[in-house]
Amino acid sequence: MRIEDFIEGARAGLDAIDVAGTRGVAHLLVDVAERGARVFIVGNGGSAAMASHFQNDLIKGASSPGKPAIRASCLMDNVPLLTAWANDDSWEVALVRELEALADEGDVLVVLSTSGRSSNLLRAAEWARAHGLTVVSMTCRTPNPVGEQSHHWLPVETDSVPLAESLFDLLCHAIAWEAKALRDGEPPRPA
Numbered sequence: 001m002r003i004e005d006f007i008e009g010a011r012a013g014l015d016a017i018d019v020a021g022t023r024g025v026a027h028l029l030v031d032v033a034e035r036g037a038r039v040f041i042v043g044n045g046g047s048a049a050m051a052s053h054f055q056n057d058l059i060k061g062a063s064s065p066g067k068p069a070i071r072a073s074c075l076m077d078n079v080p081l082l083t084a085w086a087n088d089d090s091w092e093v094a095l096v097r098e099l100e101a102l103a104d105e106g107d108v109l110v111v112l113s114t115s116g117r118s119s120n121l122l123r124a125a126e127w128a129r130a131h132g133l134t135v136v137s138m139t140c141r142t143p144n145p146v147g148e149q150s151h152h153w154l155p156v157e158t159d160s161v162p163l164a165e166s167l168f169d170l171l172c173h174a175i176a177w178e179a180k181a182l183r184d185g186e187p188p189r190p191a
Contacts, residue, residue: 001160009163014170016141016157022171025136025152026178029058029070032108033183039072040103040133042095042124043112046165048076050112050172057176064183073102075124095124105132112172113137114164116144125149138168 001009032039039058043051051074058072075098076082085094099109109128113121116139125135125146137150140159147153156167 001162006163006166009158009160010166013157013163013167017167017171017174018154021152021154022174023178025154026175026182028108028134028136028152029062029175029179030182033068033070035106036068037071037104038102038107039070039110040099040107040128041072041074041110041112042076042121044076044118044121046161047112047114047168048074050165050168051075051110052077053169054110054112054172054176057172058179061173062176062179062183064180067183070179075099075102092119092123095120096127099124099127099131099133103128103131103133108134108136111135111137111139111146111150112168113139113144113146114161115140116142116146118146122146122149138171140164 029039041051041054055072055074058070062070075095082094085097089097109124111121111125122145126149128135129149135150136152137146138154139147141155141157142159147155154171156164158164
């Protein structure tokens with residue numbers, strides 16, 4: 001891809017964002033904070049870095065004076081625990097083992113995956129859905145198993161990995177700052 005391809009792809013991706021669906025995820029995360037539930041975030045590669053950054057934005061960026069924090073955790077950040085489960089059981093179930101130890105019914109799992117086909121992320125989404133967690137995913141536009149397991153699927157209008165990760169970054173920031181606006185009592189935007 002050349003610079004012009006990124007710019008053209010970003011324009012198409014921005015135009016295709018489901019604003020109502022994205023706003024719905026922000027509302028969900030505000031509700032999670034008010035209920036004292038938790039948000040777990042996962043991804044592989046560049047999406048793992050994005051998952052870690054999203055945790056930061058949800059805890060700090062979406063904070064509001066006098067309101068409970070959005071209790072977010074990136075399951076990719078505890079490298080010793082993740083690699084111990086991967087080594088002793090398998091990579092496919094390492095995230096499931098973390099969720100088994102930490103998650104409760106009513107929590108949320110956010111999955112960032114360009115393909116939506118990574119076995120470790122799919123197994124985490126399947127486990128979460130089966131155990132009463134709400135599953136949110138961001139993937140490329142192509143229908144995929146992670147998207148099918150999700151209660152809220154935010155596909156991005158590309159099949160390019162680097163462009164998808166750029167659009168995930170935009171969606172994560174948009175969700176965090178929409179959540180902050182909601183928590184700060186800003187009036188809704190007209191439709």
